[in-house]
Amino acid sequence: MTRKRTALITGASAGLGAEFARQLAAAGYNLVLVARRRDKLEALAADLHQQFGVDVLIEAADLSEQGAPRALFDALHAGNTEVDFLVNNAGVAGSDLLTDRDWDEHRAFFQLMMLAVAELCHLFIPGMRERGFGRVINVASVAGRIPRVGGCNYGPSKAYLIALSEDLAVTLHGSGVNVCALCPGYTHTDFHSTAGLQDMKDAMPGFLWYDAAVVVREGLWAVERGKPIYLSGRLYRWLDPLFQSLLTRRLFRLASRH
Numbered sequence: 001m002t003r004k005r006t007a008l009i010t011g012a013s014a015g016l017g018a019e020f021a022r023q024l025a026a027a028g029y030n031l032v033l034v035a036r037r038r039d040k041l042e043a044l045a046a047d048l049h050q051q052f053g054v055d056v057l058i059e060a061a062d063l064s065e066q067g068a069p070r071a072l073f074d075a076l077h078a079g080n081t082e083v084d085f086l087v088n089n090a091g092v093a094g095s096d097l098l099t100d101r102d103w104d105e106h107r108a109f110f111q112l113m114m115l116a117v118a119e120l121c122h123l124f125i126p127g128m129r130e131r132g133f134g135r136v137i138n139v140a141s142v143a144g145r146i147p148r149v150g151g152c153n154y155g156p157s158k159a160y161l162i163a164l165s166e167d168l169a170v171t172l173h174g175s176g177v178n179v180c181a182l183c184p185g186y187t188h189t190d191f192h193s194t195a196g197l198q199d200m201k202d203a204m205p206g207f208l209w210y211d212a213a214v215v216v217r218e219g220l221w222a223v224e225r226g227k228p229i230y231l232s233g234r235l236y237r238w239l240d241p242l243f244q245s246l247l248t249r250r251l252f253r254l255a256s257r258h
């Protein structure tokens with residue numbers, strides 16, 4: 001009997017992560033759901049098990065803590081759970097590198113946004129390569145494609161995920177393991193309210209916003225087709241060549257001068 005494939009999703013307790021869980025369960029994957037809020041994960045697990053008949057494992061973890069990815073890997077290894085599909089999705093808006101003076105806060109942010117992603121790739125991809133099949137989606141952002149005013153943490157952390165994913169995709173070409181940096185634009189999730197940015201969201205035009213279901217569907221499509229970087233949303237795909245042009249980047253920089 002062939003083994004049912006398993007998808008591990010970080011940040012599965014809300015937003016894009018919960019939607020990844022739903023769409024991957026619908027596609028027949030067993031799931032490992034990771035986030036800090038166990039109660040949310042339990043409710044989602046019960047729902048998906050009932051609806052799609054898949055097995056769902058819950059691993060409550062704070063990925064901003066050093067050692068969390070290793071503990072997660074060891075727990076799954078001990079239970080003989082092999083991960084075939086990895087979605088590195090957990091993330092927060094983050095603080096301002098210059099004005100926020102608590103370095104521990106920045107360190108925790110970088111640990112969550114970059115180091116945990118790199119470590120989970122480091123731990124899980126070799127097994128996928130050995131078995132000749134794997135899918136990895138690193139949820140980056142359009143913010144990783146453009147220079148922005150202020151913050152200095154979020155955009156650069158996502159730019160790292162884009163570079164990492166592209167490099168992994170090239171390295172793994174022909175191995176059966178596809179890696180994709182999925183770059184959403186503005187998406188309806190809890191992200192902005194959690195960061196205290198609900199007013200900003202309310203003030204922005206609706207055409208900039210996409211539903212999580214669309215972003216996830218496009219991400220799953222892109223990784224299947226072996227796209228190393230994929231911008232979600234037609235509007236953002238259309239704008240991306242402009243974002244990448246030297247002239248536009250220069251204009252962004254000029255516009256940010258006070």
Ligand SMILES: NC(=O)c1ccc[n+]([C@@H]2O[C@H](COP(=O)([O-])OP(=O)(O)OC[C@H]3O[C@@H](n4cnc5c(N)ncnc54)[C@H](OP(=O)(O)O)[C@@H]3O)[C@@H](O)[C@H]2O)c1
Binds near residue numbers: 017034035065187
């Ligand atoms: N929404 C957007 O407009 C947008 C645009 C571009 C990119 N993104 C990216 O999309 C990803 C998902 O965000 P979202 O929009 O779905 O936001 P969300 O609804 O706020 O969900 C964020 C998820 O990350 C988890 N998380 C946060 N800190 C964590 C930690 N320390 N350890 C483990 N899990 C943690 C949260 O779970 P717990 O709180 O339970 O831990 C939650 O499940 C993020 O990487 C974000 O940067 C979002």
